[in-house]
Amino acid sequence: MALLPRNWPLWLLLLVLITLPIGAGILWLVLTALYNQVHGLIPVGRLAPQHWRFLFEGSVGGRPSIWVALKNSLFFAGTVAVLEVLIASMAAYAISRMKFPLRTPYLGMILTLHAFPAVSLLIAIYYILRVLGLFDTLVGVILVKASLDLPLGIWLMKGFFDQLSWDMEMAALVDGASRWTVFWRVALPLVRPGILALGTFALLSAWGEFILPFTFIVSAKSWTLALYMQSFMKEAFVDYGLMAAVGLFYALPVFLLFLFGQRYLLNIYSGGVKG
Amino acid sequence: MTKGTGVRLERLTKRFGRVVAVRELSLEVAPGELVAFLGPSGCGKTTTLLMIAGIYRPTAGHVYFGDRRVDPLHPRDRDVGMVFQSYALYPHLNLFENIAFPLRLKRVPADQVRRRVRETAELLGIGGILERRPAQVSGGQQQRAALARALVKEPQVLLLDEPLSNLDAQIRLSARAEIRRLQRELGVTAILVTHDQAEALAMADRVAVFSMGELQQYAPPDELYHRPKNTFVAGFVGSPPMNLIEGEFTGDGFRAGGLRLALPKAPTGRGWLGVRPEHLGLGPEGLPARVLVVEPLGREAIVIVELSGHRLQVLVPEDEKPAPDAEVRIAFPTGALHYFDAKGRRIGPE
Numbered sequence: 001m002a003l004l005p006r007n008w009p010l011w012l013l014l015l016v017l018i019t020l021p022i023g024a025g026i027l028w029l030v031l032t033a034l035y036n037q038v039h040g041l042i043p044v045g046r047l048a049p050q051h052w053r054f055l056f057e058g059s060v061g062g063r064p065s066i067w068v069a070l071k072n073s074l075f076f077a078g079t080v081a082v083l084e085v086l087i088a089s090m091a092a093y094a095i096s097r098m099k100f101p102l103r104t105p106y107l108g109m110i111l112t113l114h115a116f117p118a119v120s121l122l123i124a125i126y127y128i129l130r131v132l133g134l135f136d137t138l139v140g141v142i143l144v145k146a147s148l149d150l151p152l153g154i155w156l157m158k159g160f161f162d163q164l165s166w167d168m169e170m171a172a173l174v175d176g177a178s179r180w181t182v183f184w185r186v187a188l189p190l191v192r193p194g195i196l197a198l199g200t201f202a203l204l205s206a207w208g209e210f211i212l213p214f215t216f217i218v219s220a221k222s223w224t225l226a227l228y229m230q231s232f233m234k235e236a237f238v239d240y241g242l243m244a245a246v247g248l249f250y251a252l253p254v255f256l257l258f259l260f261g262q263r264y265l266l267n268i269y270s271g272g273v274k275g
Numbered sequence: 276m277t278k279g280t281g282v283r284l285e286r287l288t289k290r291f292g293r294v295v296a297v298r299e300l301s302l303e304v305a306p307g308e309l310v311a312f313l314g315p316s317g318c319g320k321t322t323t324l325l326m327i328a329g330i331y332r333p334t335a336g337h338v339y340f341g342d343r344r345v346d347p348l349h350p351r352d353r354d355v356g357m358v359f360q361s362y363a364l365y366p367h368l369n370l371f372e373n374i375a376f377p378l379r380l381k382r383v384p385a386d387q388v389r390r391r392v393r394e395t396a397e398l399l400g401i402g403g404i405l406e407r408r409p410a411q412v413s414g415g416q417q418q419r420a421a422l423a424r425a426l427v428k429e430p431q432v433l434l435l436d437e438p439l440s441n442l443d444a445q446i447r448l449s450a451r452a453e454i455r456r457l458q459r460e461l462g463v464t465a466i467l468v469t470h471d472q473a474e475a476l477a478m479a480d481r482v483a484v485f486s487m488g489e490l491q492q493y494a495p496p497d498e499l500y501h502r503p504k505n506t507f508v509a510g511f512v513g514s515p516p517m518n519l520i521e522g523e524f525t526g527d528g529f530r531a532g533g534l535r536l537a538l539p540k541a542p543t544g545r546g547w548l549g550v551r552p553e554h555l556g557l558g559p560e561g562l563p564a565r566v567l568v569v570e571p572l573g574r575e576a577i578v579i580v581e582l583s584g585h586r587l588q589v590l591v592p593e594d595e596k597p598a599p600d601a602e603v604r605i606a607f608p609t610g611a612l613h614y615f616d617a618k619g620r621r622i623g624p625e
């Protein structure tokens with residue numbers, strides 16, 4: 001554990017100041033979702049439960065039910081996370097542990113792809129999805145999102161696999177394991193911190209993803225929560241109370257995930273495999 | 276009771292890029308024998324072991340277990356157990372599951388796994404701590420767990436890569452005896468890698484001395500000690516190491532600078548004269564020399580003397596050690612000298 005710096009009250013104050021705008025934004029969101037009217041950050045008027053009517057009414061303003069959007073978002077984020085963890089782990093293990101032709105160019109490609117701005121690919125991806133018949137489907141967007149995030153995931157997992165001792169893998173081979181068994185029974189359990197970190201990261205990233213579903217999904221039945229929220233912005237008269245309530249609803253799982261997942265996320269930066 | 280199979284290496288070679296880690300190694304290990312691979316760090320001992328285990332594929336040459344050629348086989352089809360220098364226990368499994376791992380891979384029924392793991396653990400004295408993880412036990416216990424994991428599948432060949440080098444000095448001696456006892460009892464053929472010559476001499480039936488990827492000598496410990504095949508083996512085996520003096524053999528003697536020795540039946544030509552510190556004597560007779568340093572070792576002392584421009588180590592009993600700077604006389608034992616030619620090969624006496 002590092003000791004606190006000498007002027008820690010000053011540093012703390014600085015951090016609080018930097019965080020203040022975000023904190024104020026969140027506070028506004030909570031208040032607006034709960035009260036009739038809010039002036040600045042001071043609620044005026046009564047509590048307004050009607051902002052939460054979207055939870056009980058089948059559809060609000062011609063939108064699909066929020067529960068459909070929630071289900072879509074969960075499916076989207078969950079599948080992206082599972083795909084990413086699975087594929088990134090296998091790819092990273094291979095890169096970290098095996099010799100194969102074109103390994104070095106492949107590594108370079110991963111880095112390049114990671115740095116590549118995904119938005120510039122939108123049109124090309126649109127055509128690809130059209131050709132594959134995956135346009136306007138969740139599966140299509142899931143594949144796109146997972147692919148775009150994979151380079152980072154592979155790179156991250158490679159870092160974790162690189163730290164495993166070769167001796168342990170050799171020992172497993174001598175003990176009678178195949179390479180495949182070594183991966184599943186020895187290597188993978190030992191990079192658990194990496195899996196949890198990448199899983200949490202992928203869930204958060206997919207949960208907040210907007211531009212991909214916005215571009216590739218048209219039908220309201222495939223809306224994710226991000227699209228559901230966005231639909232309020234198109235109206236002539238925006239019901240801020242309702243929108244804030246939906247926003248809070250959308251953000252709640254992220255708070256929870258952060259609460260439980262932040263120590264895994266920290267692993268991305270500190271690394272390390274501990275018995 | 277001998278269960279182990281013999282191991283034969285035939286012109287085994289391993290290259291890593293341009294580095295030749297092992298060159299044209301041929302040797303045979305008899306069933307049930309314990310052989311030590313001895314040599315300094317980086318001389319190819321581990322690489323050889325990993326080729327026998329099947330982790331590395333030889334660049335050239337073959338490995339036989341008995342009559343069976345195993346070098347094309349996957350490690351799991353070779354029936355070897357191995358203890359790694361780092362022990363390489365699985366940190367996410369407790370000791371029981373670590374030891375059970377090879378059996379589980381073989382799909383041994385659960386009740387048999389339990390019985391065999393318990394038996395092996397008892398044999399090694401770690402029966403009481405099987406629920407703990409590797410990080411929660413001492414180095415000595417980890418070493419035993421690694422040995423148990425290697426033995427539990429009752430392998431034909433047991434490979435030990437410096438199994439004692441990470442142990443404290445106190446338990447190292449008892450672990451030596453323990454491993455030797457187990458190996459004899461189980462009758463398994465064993466190859467022990469070590470850079471510690473005392474360990475090799477104490478434990479092995481035969482010792483293979485390596486230098487820079489090449490086999491220097493393969494012989495029982497006493498032959499290694501009494502008839503080293505070259506100056507490398509002479510200098511590596513024995514502690515303190517053999518004194519080697521470069522000079523000229525003259526047929527009836529040896530000359531090196533101001534040093535002149537009369538040796539009946541000496542060879543001729545340039546070469547090396549070798550004599551072990553424990554065979555040199557300080558006494559009333561012999562050549563005059565001056566004491567430079569005295570290093571007490573407890574029961575004995577190493578005395579470094581200068582003799583006609585040459586530095587020699589002499590091992591004397593503690594109570595006979597001279598004072599620094601004293602003038603002494605060195606007696607050369609004609610019966611315990613070693614002659615090597617200019618290239619370091621042994622040329623006598625027969």
Ligand SMILES: Nc1ncnc2c1ncn2[C@@H]1O[C@H](COP(=O)(O)OP(=O)(O)O)[C@@H](O)[C@H]1O
Nearest residue numbers: 291294295296315316317318319320321322323
């Ligand atoms: N996987 C490897 N890749 C490249 N060089 C290696 C590898 N393993 C060993 N070597 C080299 O081969 C030589 C012998 O190594 P090793 O067998 O580990 O020696 P020892 O066990 O006797 O200390 C050393 O020069 C080492 O650097």
Ligand SMILES: [Mg+2]
Nearest residue numbers: 317320321322
């Ligand atoms: Mg080694």
